[in-house]
Amino acid sequence: MILPLQAFSSLDRNSPVPLYFQLSKIIEQAILSGRLSPGDRLENEVSICARLSLSRPTVRRAIEELVNQGLLVRRRGLGTQVVHGQVTRGIELTSLYDDLLRSGKRPTTKILELRKQKASPSVAASLGVSINEEVIFLHRVRGAGKTPVAVMQNWIHPRYENxxxxxxxxxxxxxxxxxRSQGAAIQVAKQKIAARRASPEEASLLEIDKNSPVLTMDRTVFDNTGEALECGQHCYRTDLYSFEFTIVER
Amino acid sequence: MILPLQAFSSLDRNSPVPLYFQLSKIIEQAILSGRLSPGDRLENEVSICARLSLSRPTVRRAIEELVNQGLLVRRRGLGTQVVHGQVTRGIELTSLYDDLLRSGKRPTTKILELRKQKASPSVAASLGVSINEEVIFLHRVRGAGKTPVAVMQNWIHPRYENxxxxxxxxxxxxxxxxxRSQGAAIQVAKQKIAARRASPEEASLLEIDKNSPVLTMDRTVFDNTGEALECGQHCYRTDLYSFEFTIVER
DNA sequence: GAGTGGTCTAGACCACGCA
DNA sequence: GCGTGGTCTAGACCACTCC
Structure with a gap:
């Protein structure tokens, strides 16, 4: 099966959106909508170039995006095919808030603490500040509707004092x-996912039994200058949250 | 600080290894070895091109690899810099066996079961076979030295019957x-990480208390034809295992 | 041999950040 | 205005797979 011509009518060469990105989204849409099914072969690169009057690097880059997302696989001499299996979003740099919104829940927040705090050695190391320098400490309970989902502790770099x-x-x-509204360009996150028993305080905040298991994530986030913005320790109810993602062999 | 010339002596234009990959590894090594420190600026692209007699797309591709690994950040008009923070390997498509080896442990395996089994509905869906078609079922305990680390159940596509x-x-x-030794080209994995209480059997196999928390991973792996190779449900001791990785905003 | 993706070149022009 | 990265072109040659 071949990606139908009709799908390509919408390339806009005057748009500020790069052509490779436009094309990538068009193909992605064809896959997500089912017009291209798992196992289907994509039209070959050179032919796409000709039909769309694009250069081959541009077309390749569009396809590459989808290969890196795990939607397509390429084999030299054979072609490009749609991968089988459910489509799962990769882990992106979103907050739990966005995750809840996307899954149709109504995200709620209870802020327990928001204050300055001297950086512990580990927070200082993560944020790249001196020990005992004051950083912003944020302690929240995140929920969906009336149900608590996560207890989150974040330490934010002092330059975001406001x-x-x-x-x-x-x-x-x-x-x-x-x-982001403060101009931060979030770009890289280093994170660790683990599990343990809930502390008594966490159990009470999450409305679960003492000693219930919780899923934990420790994360440090960097902006486009390569400097740390914030680090956090989060713990999630295991009945309401898990991490799904796709990885691609390079 | 500028990446020193000397580092570039080793480009081999006759090697089958792509130039962009060679260059990428050279820069990566400069970062990992500390010759380039967090915050340091990389020499600009055009100048690298000139010195190495490479075209700009090739140099850009090398740098891009490292940006996608979260080692570098680029800003238009400003340049390319090394990201702060510890370097963490991304999650790769490796097995627990490789993970243990890399961290210096001695991996052990106890195979509990290895046999044909009719596919359950969920396994059939994951592997893309018919319900009740026979697949290979593998049940193992993985350990480090004498300590059990994970209980792993895998269902492998029947084409790997041997x-x-x-x-x-x-x-x-x-x-x-x-x-891989059978010619499989593993390429994409879709996985879910979660946590729960250990079952009595798991607790006994992992030598942990009943009802202890365990970290779980469900994973389906696809090859370069886009077809599922295997799917698995693994559960890990929380005191011995966690998932660390880096994500990059696209 | 024909068809496919993989790498590479040598430019071009643009958008952005800064002085 | 200048230097930086971001996008794009129009080719070239190669490596692999299948017939």
Whole structure:
């Protein structure tokens, strides 16, 4: 099966959106909508170039995006095919707030603490500040509707000090959304996912039995200058949250 | 600080290894070895091109690899810099066996079951076979030295039927290593990480208390034809295992 | 031999950040 | 205005797979 011509009518060469990105989204849409099914072969690169009057590097880059997302596989001499299996979003740099929104839940936030705090050695190391320098400490319970989902502790770099007076915005959005609104260009995150028993305090906040298992994520986030923005320790109810993602062999 | 010239002496234009890959490894090595420190600026692209007699797309591709690994960040008009923070390997398509080896442990395997089994509805869906078609079922305990680390159940596509007579090789290597030795080109994996209480059987196999938390991973692996190779449900001791990785905003 | 993706070149022009 | 990365072109040659 071949990607139908009709799908390509919408390339806009005057758009600020790069051509490779437009094309990538068009093909992605063809896959997600089912017009291209698992196992189907994509039209070959050279032919796409000809039909769309694009150069081959541009077309290759569009396809590459989807290969890196795990939607397509390429084999030299054979062609490009749609991967089988359910489509799963990769882990992206989103906050739990966005995740809940996307899955149709109504995200809620209870801010337990928002204050300055001297950096512990581990927080100082993560954020690249001196030990005992003051950083912003944020302690929240995130929920879906009336159900608590996660207890989150974040330590934010002191250059975002005005977070201290933004409690209201913070309650209505995610931390990342707020950081972006401050001009931060979030780019890289290093994270660790593990599990343990809930502490008594966590159990009570999450409304689960003492000693229940919780899923934990420790994460440090960097911006496009390569400097740390914030680090956090989060713990999630195991009955309401898990991490799904796709990895691709390079 | 500028990447020193000397580092570039080793480009081999006759090697089958692509130039962009060679260059990428050279820069990566400069970062990992500390010759380039977090915050350091990389020499600009055009100048690298000139010095190495490479075209700009080739140099860009090399740098791009490292940006996608979260080692570098680029800013238009400003340059390319090394990201702060510890370097963490991304999650790769490796088996627990490889993970243990890399961290200096001595991986052990106890195979509990290796036999044909009719596919359950969910296994059939994952592997893309008919319900009740026979697949290969593999049940193992993986350990480090004498300590059990994970209980792993895998269901392998019936086209790898000769796994049934490879119990010995399997005990000494990882499943993925065996699959590759059969010509499988593992390419994409879709996985879910979660946590729950251990079942009584799991607790006994992992030598942990009943109801202890375990970290779980469900994974389906696809080859370069886009077809499923195997799917598995694994559960890990939380005191011995966690998942670390880096994600990059696209 | 024909068809496919993989690598590479040598440019071009643009958008952005800064002085 | 200048230097940086971001996008794009129009080719070239190669490696692999299948017939």
């Amino acid at each position: 977070l201290l007076s933004s409690q209201t915005e913070l309650a209505g959005t995610g931390l990342y959304q707020w950081l | 796994l049934l007579s490879s119990q010995t090789e399997l005990a000494g290597t990882g499943l993925y290593q065996w699959l």
